Amino acid sequence: MEEEKTNEITLTSNQEHIIDVLIRKNPSLDEGLLRKAAAFIAKAHEGQFRKSGMPYTEHPFEVAKILADLHLDTSSVLAGLLHDVVEDTPHTLQELAEMFGEETAFMVDAVTKISAAQEQRIDKTAAKAETYRKLVSAMAKDPRVIMIKIADRVHNMRTMRYMKPDRRLAIAQETLDIYVPLTHRFGLYKFKSELEDLSFKYVNPVEYQKIVDALMVNKEKRETYVKSVIGPLQFKMALEELDCTIQGRTKNIYSIYNKMLRRECKFEDIFDIFAVRIIVPTLSDCYLALGYVHNLWAPLQSRFKDYIATPKPNLYQSLHTTVIGPENKMVEVQIRTKDMDMTAEKGFAAHWAYKMETSRDGEELAWLDQMAQLQKEIPDSQDFLNFLRADLKPGGMTVFTPKGDSIELPPGATVLDFAFAVHTELGLHCIGAKINNDVVNIDKPVPAGASVQILKSPAQEPGPEWMEIVKTVKAKQELRKWMRTSFQQQASDLGKQIWKRELLRLQVPKDKTPQEVEICEHFKMPTLKDFYEQIGLGELSLATLHQYLQEFSPVEENQNDLKTSIVVFSKEIAADDPYALPISTDSSLLIHFANCCSPIPGEPIIGAMMPHQGIEVHNAHCSKLKEIEKERIIAVTWDDENANSFEVSMVLETDNRKGITIDILNELSKANVFLSRMSVASIKYSGRVRLTFKAFRKSQVDKVIESLKQIEGVREVKH
Numbered sequence: 077m078e079e080e081k082t083n084e085i086t087l088t089s090n091q092e093h094i095i096d097v098l099i100r101k102n103p104s105l106d107e108g109l110l111r112k113a114a115a116f117i118a119k120a121h122e123g124q125f126r127k128s129g130m131p132y133t134e135h136p137f138e139v140a141k142i143l144a145d146l147h148l149d150t151s152s153v154l155a156g157l158l159h160d161v162v163e164d165t166p167h168t169l170q171e172l173a174e175m176f177g178e179e180t181a182f183m184v185d186a187v188t189k190i191s192a193a194q195e196q197r198i199d200k201t202a203a204k205a206e207t208y209r210k211l212v213s214a215m216a217k218d219p220r221v222i223m224i225k226i227a228d229r230v231h232n233m234r235t236m237r238y239m240k241p242d243r244r245l246a247i248a249q250e251t252l253d254i255y256v257p258l259t260h261r262f263g264l265y266k267f268k269s270e271l272e273d274l275s276f277k278y279v280n281p282v283e284y285q286k287i288v289d290a291l292m293v294n295k296e297k298r299e300t301y302v303k304s305v306i307g308p309l310q311f312k313m314a315l316e317e318l319d320c321t322i323q324g325r326t327k328n329i330y331s332i333y334n335k336m337l338r339r340e341c342k343f344e345d346i347f348d349i350f351a352v353r354i355i356v357p358t359l360s361d362c363y364l365a366l367g368y369v370h371n372l373w374a375p376l377q378s379r380f381k382d383y384i385a386t387p388k389p390n391l392y393q394s395l396h397t398t399v400i401g402p403e404n405k406m407v408e409v410q411i412r413t414k415d416m417d418m419t420a421e422k423g424f425a426a427h428w429a430y431k432m433e434t435s436r437d438g439e440e441l442a443w444l445d446q447m448a449q450l451q452k453e454i455p456d457s458q459d460f461l462n463f464l465r466a467d468l469k470p471g472g473m474t475v476f477t478p479k480g481d482s483i484e485l486p487p488g489a490t491v492l493d494f495a496f497a498v499h500t501e502l503g504l505h506c507i508g509a510k511i512n513n514d515v516v517n518i519d520k521p522v523p524a525g526a527s528v529q530i531l532k533s534p535a536q537e538p539g540p541e542w543m544e545i546v547k548t549v550k551a552k553q554e555l556r557k558w559m560r561t562s563f564q565q566q567a568s569d570l571g572k573q574i575w576k577r578e579l580l581r582l583q584v585p586k587d588k589t590p591q592e593v594e595i596c597e598h599f600k601m602p603t604l605k606d607f608y609e610q611i612g613l614g615e616l617s618l619a620t621l622h623q624y625l626q627e628f629s630p631v632e633e634n635q636n637d638l639k640t641s642i643v644v645f646s647k648e649i650a651a652d653d654p655y656a657l658p659i660s661t662d663s664s665l666l667i668h669f670a671n672c673c674s675p676i677p678g679e680p681i682i683g684a685m686m687p688h689q690g691i692e693v694h695n696a697h698c699s700k701l702k703e704i705e706k707e708r709i710i711a712v713t714w715d716d717e718n719a720n721s722f723e724v725s726m727v728l729e730t731d732n733r734k735g736i737t738i739d740i741l742n743e744l745s746k747a748n749v750f751l752s753r754m755s756v757a758s759i760k761y762s763g764r765v766r767l768t769f770k771a772f773r774k775s776q777v778d779k780v781i782e783s784l785k786q787i788e789g790v791r792e793v794k795h
Contacts, residue, residue: 678774
């Protein structure tokens with residue numbers, strides 16, 4: 077009975093036409109519910125008009141057309157029709173749920189909240205981040221929400237000319253910042269190009285018009301050239317009896333503009349502004365067609381991409397090759413099947429209907445879950461925006477685990493980035509990797525398409541330098557999280573060690589040692605651990621601790637002051653001090669070796685407790701020590717039991733002599749040091765060699781310096 081009533085709904089001729097279009101685009105849609113929704117929004121938005129003067133219902137109808145063309149389900153198309161009802165009319169979500177179902181109501185609610193976030197313009201960074209957060213949260217619950225928002229934005233951008241200039245600029249920039257990257261991530265290349273050009277038109281109207289004019293001037297010549305490419309291709313494919321469709325298309329305006337920027341050239345200097353697309357029936361035909369193309373024209377090997385063997389994370393598949401075509405101009409050729417072409421146009425939308433009906437398995441939906449989790453873990457708005465820009469931007473690459481699982485990474489990502497992408501614990505304990513059977517360090521960039529096996533050790537822990545190695549926001553976020561926890565623990569351990577040594581130094585008896593309650597009350601600390609942390613962080617100086625411990629110590633105050641000043645200014649006393657804090661060269665977040673003097677094991681050293689940083693270790697001869705307050709000085713010594721390798725940097729001023737580099741390498745080899753980095757620069761008769769190597773003791777470094785000085789042509793060794 078209900079179905080009969082919905083079918084009796086009377087619509088205007090225009091509305092009937094809209095319903096017919098929707099059904100033609102997707103015959104599986106529920107016509108009865110569509111008619112009901114069309115009648116509902118006509119009444120709900122009655123008297124409302126767009127800036128163009130058209131009835132407001134024009135917008136939801138156009139949004140629904142886009143969604144139907146993507147073959148999304150009835151609930152999604154209904155949500156497209158109803159997406160502005162709650163925001164712009166008195167009707168409630170409860171009404172929509174009762175009339176059109178909970179699923180549709182949820183999507184309308186999600187779209188409404190995202191729109192509300194976009195209207196908050198008080199803090200642009202915070203507003204953008206909040207918009208992203210709403211998008212991510214809604215997408216994780218139901219990925220179809222983003223399709224509705226993209227369809228909404230596409231139609232709004234198509235009608236932007238009716239808005240005020242400042243509003244046009246703001247919306248266009250937001251589209252480039254948010255919606256264009258999302259269309260790329262979801263494989264909606266048709267909408268990506270359209271949104272890029274529409275946004276570019278308002279963000280940079282002068283450059284946009286220049287390219288449009290140039291395209292118009294060259295239109296006839298360009299079309300003639302495209303025919304000169306397609307003609308031979310058609311003849312070749314017919315000769316080989318390969319059934320295919322060949323199309324030629326000019327690249328979109330925004331991509332041409334970016335090419336001009338990247339190559340630092342004018343429009344006239346760009347030849348590959350169009351691409352040829354070959355559509356074939358089967359996967360094997362793709363590779364046959366590729367061979368025929370290369371038979372006609374010589375390919376550029378560096379610009380060949382096989383996205384069929386290794387699809388992009390957004391499911392895009394195609395063969396890309398660039399050849400030297402007629403007139404020696406570069407021509408990009410894309411080869412794909414009909415199914416691949418549909419996926420390239422509709423991206424995930426071509427697969428989501430099935431995915432949502434079966435399960436949330438699959439890389440594309442797992443990516444949404446990961447994004448939702450990370451947006452909870454990144455509270456800072458700017459950090460969150462940086463994460464999304466890196467995660468969504470084009471140009472990503474696919475790398476594989478030994479099991480064949482694919483991992484998406486940005487270009488330039490390192491072994492360490494890959495390890496964190498696989499699992500956080502793997503990243504935290506990574507010591508290197510095997511890439512195609514070659515063992516490499518953690519800072520090695522990962523090549524696209526490589527198989528990577530991470531090598532790990534339970535003893536390995538991150539160091540501060542790891543933040544410089546990683547490129548992905550996820551890896552940086554996990555490192556920050558680990559370092560916050562580790563930093564606090566290391567500060568507590570270091571502070572406890574210093575506290576115990578000061579008790580020994582001041583000869584405080586065990587029975588007079590202040591207890592936790594007394595310490596926390598005096599220093600106003602919640603717990604003893606917090607007290608230790610403040611010492612380890614350099615927030616509580618030794619002078620402050622000494623002053624507190626006076627009443628518990630039998631050592632007289634004047635003797636203590638004298639001893640402190642002797643330790644400060646006498647490297648001999650500091651080196652022989654039985655209470656000196658042992659320092660090793662192992663990586664620590666709270667032990668820093670001063671750049672001004674770069675102390676190495678074997679040299680006398682003195683420490684300085686620096687606020688928020690821990691202990692800064694100086695060579696005892698360092699002139700900078702005089703600038704540090706006495707109460708911050710602490711006696712330190714090398715921990716011989718935990719001696720480890722340390723890095724040494726040198727600069728050699730040389731003659732520009734043939735073979736001098738080989739001589740330097742030979743001397744390093746004789747000294748049994750491990751070369752980390754070496755760079756050579758020369759100008760006419762002079763040369764400069766920069767070395768960084770690992771040594772184990774000071775005497776070894778001294779020997780290296782002396783042997784390098786003896787090499788013919790070495791003028792000076794700076795260390």
